[in-house]
Amino acid sequence: MTNDRTRFTDQEFQAIAALLGYTFRNRDLLKSALTHGSGSKGNTTTTYERLEFLGDRVLGLVIAEELYVRNPRKAEGALAQNFSLLVRAEACAEAARDLGISEHIRVGLKEKAQGMTNQTVILGDVMESILGAIYLDGGLEPARSLIMRLWEERLSSGTLLVKDAKSFLQEWALALGKAIPDYRIVSREGPDHSPSFTIAVTVEGFAEAIASAPSKRHGEQLAAEAFLRREKIRK
Structure with a gap:
């Protein structure tokens, strides 16, 4: 019998819901959002790549709106610079670390041993995929709520916006x-x-x-x- 590394127990779903402050109605979306290509072998679970594409746009919309509303005197160039710093991979990875989601990411056994779930690029991608999954499952508002919880300090403090x-x-x-x-x-x-x-x-x-x-x-x-x-x- 093949060991399905993408399987989530009810206890783990509840733990993830507590981290996110959101409970998925469609658990398959959450499984996909947390599954890397190396962790999907031998089963039909999709990976996070398509959700990452969507989540990137959801994050961009929310951050762009917040910057626009909070900075009525800033020119487009300054807004664009702050925007790029807030949505870049490193910022998304920092948010994922703050969330504490790394232990729930599904990767292959070899990749897990190599510490892939703690790599910046993987954490950043998963953070975006989670936002995409929440958007599909519950709409923009729960996705916005999570973004504001994780990005509020970065939005409020210009000192945290270090140029890449x-x-x-x-x-x-x-x-x-x-x-x-x-x-x-x-x-x-x-x-x-x-x-x-x-x-x-x-x-x-x-x-x-x-x-x-x-x-x-x-x-x-x-x-x-x-x-x-x-x-x-x-x-």
């Missing part, structure tokens, strides 16, 4: 009259459901910096961060 490494590096390079940093894929390893990208970033006149991550986007952020730290540009 890639944007910071680009602005730094342009301020010195250099070309936009160049990113390239050094290698891609692992299966489709659990890839590892090694990314290098180059700035004119400097040695390249290299980092690895489960996605190209996150790898670029880590490579930029490695460059900034190595050159002591930003801690």
Whole structure:
């Protein structure tokens, strides 16, 4: 008999409902929202990818509306900058950590042993997928309620809006009259459901910096961060 790693007990559903402050009517939506591709083998449970796509838009709508209402004097450019910082993968991952959802994410046994459920890119994706699932199950208001609970402090405190490494590096390079940093894929390893990208970033006149991550986007952020730290540009 195949061990179904996506199975949730009633006790776990109740624990997740307590974390979310929301009880799903359609439990399959919640299961999908918490299931990575590596954890769905051998059963018919869908993964979180489609829900992540939807949840990203739900989060974007709520955050954009809040920024618009709270900042009547801010220009579009300033609103857009704050928006990008609030909805980026790192912010979503921080919200997922605050929520404490990582132990409920379904991944393969090997991936779990490697600590995948604590990786920023996975946590960020799952946070968005949960928002998408809540939206489909109960509408915008319960999704908005969770977003406001997890993002309120970030919305209220501008000091928490730290510019992402890639944007910071680009602005730094342009301020010195250099070309936009160049990113390239050094290698891609692992299966489709659990890839590892090694990314290098180059700035004119400097040695390249290299980092690895489960996605190209996150790898670029880590490579930029490695460059900034190595050159002591930003801690």
